Amino acid sequence: MHAVKILGEYYFSQLLGKPIYDAGNCRIGWVKDMAVRWDGVSPVVVGLKYARKLPQLIPVRFIAGCDEKGIRLNITFDAKHTVPLLEKEIYISKWLLDKQIIDLQGSKLVRVNDITLSWISQAGESAMVLVAVDTGIRGLFRRLGLEFLFKRFENKLLGLQYMKPLEKRTSNLQLNRDKQQFEKLHPADIADLIEEIDYRHRADFIDNLDDQQAIDALAEMDLDTQVEIIEQLDTERASDLLEDLPPDEAADILGELSDEKSEELLQAMETDDAEEVRELMQYEEDTAGALMTTEFIGFSSLLTADQAINRLRKLAPAAETIYYLFITDEAEHLQGVLSLRELIVASPEATLGELMNTKVVTVQPDDDHAKVADVFRKYGLLAVPVVDDEQVMQGIITVDDILYILIPERTRSDGYAWFNITQWAGRGH
Amino acid sequence: MHGLTLPSGQDGGTNMNTLNSFWKRFGLFFAVMGPGIVTAFADNDAGGIATYAAAGAKYGYALLFTMFVSTVCLAVAQEISARTGAVTGRGLSDLIREQYGVKWTFFAMIVLLVANLGTTASEFSGIATSFEIFGVSKYISVPLAGLLVWWLVLKASYERTEKIFFVLCLTFFSYVVSGIMVNPPWGEVMKASITPSFSADAEFLMMAIGVIGTTITPWGQFYVQASVVDKGITAKDYIYTRWDVLIGSFFTGLIAFFIIVATAATLYVNDVSIETAKDAAMALAPLAGQYASMLFAFGLLGASMLAAFVLPLSTAYAVCEALGFERGVSKSYEEAPIFYGLYTALIVLGAGLVLWPDLSLYKIMLASQVVNGVLLPPILIFMVLIASNVNIMGKYANSKWYNVVAWIFTVVLIVLTVMLLISTFVPDFMQWLLEFFRVR
Numbered sequence: 001m002h003a004v005k006i007l008g009e010y011y012f013s014q015l016l017g018k019p020i021y022d023a024g025n026c027r028i029g030w031v032k033d034m035a036v037r038w039d040g041v042s043p044v045v046v047g048l049k050y051a052r053k054l055p056q057l058i059p060v061r062f063i064a065g066c067d068e069k070g071i072r073l074n075i076t077f078d079a080k081h082t083v084p085l086l087e088k089e090i091y092i093s094k095w096l097l098d099k100q101i102i103d104l105q106g107s108k109l110v111r112v113n114d115i116t117l118s119w120i121s122q123a124g125e126s127a128m129v130l131v132a133v134d135t136g137i138r139g140l141f142r143r144l145g146l147e148f149l150f151k152r153f154e155n156k157l158l159g160l161q162y163m164k165p166l167e168k169r170t171s172n173l174q175l176n177r178d179k180q181q182f183e184k185l186h187p188a189d190i191a192d193l194i195e196e197i198d199y200r201h202r203a204d205f206i207d208n209l210d211d212q213q214a215i216d217a218l219a220e221m222d223l224d225t226q227v228e229i230i231e232q233l234d235t236e237r238a239s240d241l242l243e244d245l246p247p248d249e250a251a252d253i254l255g256e257l258s259d260e261k262s263e264e265l266l267q268a269m270e271t272d273d274a275e276e277v278r279e280l281m282q283y284e285e286d287t288a289g290a291l292m293t294t295e296f297i298g299f300s301s302l303l304t305a306d307q308a309i310n311r312l313r314k315l316a317p318a319a320e321t322i323y324y325l326f327i328t329d330e331a332e333h334l335q336g337v338l339s340l341r342e343l344i345v346a347s348p349e350a351t352l353g354e355l356m357n358t359k360v361v362t363v364q365p366d367d368d369h370a371k372v373a374d375v376f377r378k379y380g381l382l383a384v385p386v387v388d389d390e391q392v393m394q395g396i397i398t399v400d401d402i403l404y405i406l407i408p409e410r411t412r413s414d415g416y417a418w419f420n421i422t423q424w425a426g427r428g429h
Numbered sequence: 430m431h432g433l434t435l436p437s438g439q440d441g442g443t444n445m446n447t448l449n450s451f452w453k454r455f456g457l458f459f460a461v462m463g464p465g466i467v468t469a470f471a472d473n474d475a476g477g478i479a480t481y482a483a484a485g486a487k488y489g490y491a492l493l494f495t496m497f498v499s500t501v502c503l504a505v506a507q508e509i510s511a512r513t514g515a516v517t518g519r520g521l522s523d524l525i526r527e528q529y530g531v532k533w534t535f536f537a538m539i540v541l542l543v544a545n546l547g548t549t550a551s552e553f554s555g556i557a558t559s560f561e562i563f564g565v566s567k568y569i570s571v572p573l574a575g576l577l578v579w580w581l582v583l584k585a586s587y588e589r590t591e592k593i594f595f596v597l598c599l600t601f602f603s604y605v606v607s608g609i610m611v612n613p614p615w616g617e618v619m620k621a622s623i624t625p626s627f628s629a630d631a632e633f634l635m636m637a638i639g640v641i642g643t644t645i646t647p648w649g650q651f652y653v654q655a656s657v658v659d660k661g662i663t664a665k666d667y668i669y670t671r672w673d674v675l676i677g678s679f680f681t682g683l684i685a686f687f688i689i690v691a692t693a694a695t696l697y698v699n700d701v702s703i704e705t706a707k708d709a710a711m712a713l714a715p716l717a718g719q720y721a722s723m724l725f726a727f728g729l730l731g732a733s734m735l736a737a738f739v740l741p742l743s744t745a746y747a748v749c750e751a752l753g754f755e756r757g758v759s760k761s762y763e764e765a766p767i768f769y770g771l772y773t774a775l776i777v778l779g780a781g782l783v784l785w786p787d788l789s790l791y792k793i794m795l796a797s798q799v800v801n802g803v804l805l806p807p808i809l810i811f812m813v814l815i816a817s818n819v820n821i822m823g824k825y826a827n828s829k830w831y832n833v834v835a836w837i838f839t840v841v842l843i844v845l846t847v848m849l850l851i852s853t854f855v856p857d858f859m860q861w862l863l864e865f866f867r868v869r
Contacts, residue, residue, distance in 0.1 A: 200517065200518050201518075224661075
């Protein structure tokens with residue numbers, strides 16, 4: 001293993017426009033741009049573009065030195081030393097400089113004002129790698145040649161490993177790494193990012209997420225954005241995501257789409273999931289029926305506590321809430337309710353029928369939001385069952401569903417939403 | 430949720446389908462409508478109303494035809510920006526930064542900031558003026574209006590602000606009413622609006638250019654594109670947004686038309702000369718009645734308020750977008766200090782300039798017109814270049830013929846703007862230009 005020697009560190013803005021001299025001190029051009037390739041750990045500079053009209057590049061290994069006056073080469077320049085731009089290589093200013101990128105540390109969109117490069121040598125081979133992007137105000141003024149105004153400001157450098165360009169110009173290796181990096185982000189942060197990215201890059205971004213990440217993020221968004229995103233995805237991906245969303249959310253989203261589009265998506269969904277969603281979509285807006293989800297944990301009263309805990313282990317990962325277990329008979333009539341705490345502290349042999357509370361607070365599908373909220377407040381519940389006139393379980397409403405109604409998110413991420421006068425017209429009705 | 434499907438081929442089936450699809454299209458249009466109409470209405474701001482009123486008072490119906498030209502120019506400019514927004518999903522300052530680099534962006538943003546500060550001040554002066562007509566001192570009305578604008582956007586609920594916007598857009602129709610109230614000779618008006626009239630008189634030319642220049646502004650271009658993006662309008666909805674833009678431009682022209690008619694039928698006929706919108710409203714009272722005058726003042730208030738809402742926020746937004754600062758009213762102050770700082774500063778300075786004792790508002794308006802004039806040519810060029818770039822716009826890029834039209838209108842607008850700029854500094858320039866051509 002040879003030691004890596006750092007020959008110099010530069011800002012891209014400092015190198016851009018510098019003259020290039022060859023070994024004979026003859027000026028052969030200026031640094032117009034640099035081409036990079038990113039298939040290893042860091043993006044590597046493959047060559048310098050030295051004339052505006054020529055697609056040819058001067059390979060980095062010919063660089064003998066860089067300083068204030070310009071870049072010196074260690075060869076007498078000849079056109080045969082140059083290499084053409086390959087397909088997987090891209091110019092920095094086309095790919096990164098001035099572009100928006102995702103800052104994975106701060107999980108927000110930032111703009112690249114400048115880029116730092118390291119010129120290194122290892123085992124006699126020299127290379128230039130991209131190290132970090134500068135997203136700060138000092139970098140901005142360095143570009144304008146006014147850095148001295150902001151000398152007192154810190155540079156805001158973001159390591160290349162913590163950023164993701166919106167332009168999809170990276171190898172598969174990078175895409176895999178993206179997925180791992182997204183795992184570290186909270187779904188709510190991913191949701192915020194998706195809301196901020198323009199719609200054309202959004203599809204790429206969501207393609208990079210696996211289904212679970214996409215669903216978690218989608219569930220964190222407000223309805224307007226969910227609708228916008230589902231509309232923009234192709235039918236196959238959209239219906240896949242809708243299947244795995246909680247049915248109440250899927251119904252809300254489909255309810256906002258045009259009849260044609262929502263029918264198309266429902267057709268593409270698995271029959272069971274689609275049926276559930278269709279049922280939920282029949283309830284009037286602003287009623288308990290429209291708020292509820294049909295996924296809840298319902299057990300027979302004959303199960304013992306031990307059996308119930310075992311079943312719960314299997315059901316828990318997919319269930320919306322496990323804090324209340326609802327005891328129902330064959331025909332889904334609600335008989336009682338049991339909290340998770342009561343289940344855990346009970347003796348293993350006791351049957352649920354013995355343990356359950358039979359005085360259950362319920363709401364009806366056509367109760368309005370105010371009534372549902374009142375029930376939550378009065379009884380301090382985490383979830384409330386929805387039953388019809390015959391006490392048949394229809395679904396449950398969880399406290400977070402009602403929280404969204406009571407404390408709506410103030411606005412979308414963009415201020416301009418304030419000036420759209422026609423939101424009331426709704427979408428596609 | 431089973432959709433009703435009509436058996437095709439039966440009698441009446443086709444008819445019903447056409448009807449259904451008409452309503453569906455209408456519904457779709459309703460859903461995307463907004464950006465074009467709001468921007469176009471906001472373009473008729475305090476400065477615009479003053480210009481139209483002065484044009485009507487001084488030249489009667491002669492400038493109605495110019496109105497027609499400026500409406501077409503506005504429609505083309507707004508269409509380009511709206512389409513770019515729908516196709517790319519990004520704002521104009523974002524695209525300028527990515528395509529033309531940091532130096533152009535910085536220039537554009539600094540100039541935009543200065544120009545919009547001046548324009549914001551002129552909106553607040555419009556508010557001051559309209560309240561003065563109703564007998565309220567500007568030292569009361571302007572701080573209150575400034576506070577209201579600042580507070581509503583940052584603190585009040587979205588639904589409430591939305592309703593205010595509706596009312597503000599509706600106030601513009603008071604000009605239509607006052608235009609009808611003055612009962613102009615409609616035959617003559619119609620004839621004038623389709624006959625190009627030209628007089629080789631320096632002041633007439635200046636006024637004609639002013640009428641066109643007040644309608645097409647850099648901030649209007651930034652704003653329409655940003656609101657299209659924000660509304661989530663995409664390329665496939667664009668066909669409806671085009672109607673939104675066209676309808677908005679039509680109403681802008683229509684309202685300007687009625688302002689000119691109202692002042693032409695009264696002030697021009699009676700040879701009353703005016704300089705400001707306040708003069709116009711005051712002069713209308715004895716000639717067309719108290720109500721016409723009050724309607725005029727009311728319209729001015731609505732127009733100024735709408736633009737005062739839109740300008741500071743859209744400016745702060747565009748600048749932060751271009752330079753990469755966090756932005757948006759849903760962010761907290763700690764997250765987006767520059768955004769909130771700019772937004773607040775624009776309102777405070779805009780309102781403050783109006784209250785400054787010895788400062789001539791006329792000069793501020795003139796200065797912001799000049800700064801806008803400096804910015805308009807590069808912005809128009811960037812806009813057309815971006816909209817015709819196939820790499821950015823794909824199949825929605827300007828077609829060859831549309832590009833020719835776009836460049837012709839861009840060049841015309843630039844020439845007019847430069848002429849206006851020069852004559853601001855060299856008042857005799859237009860006279861000189863006319864004589865120069867006469868000699869040849």
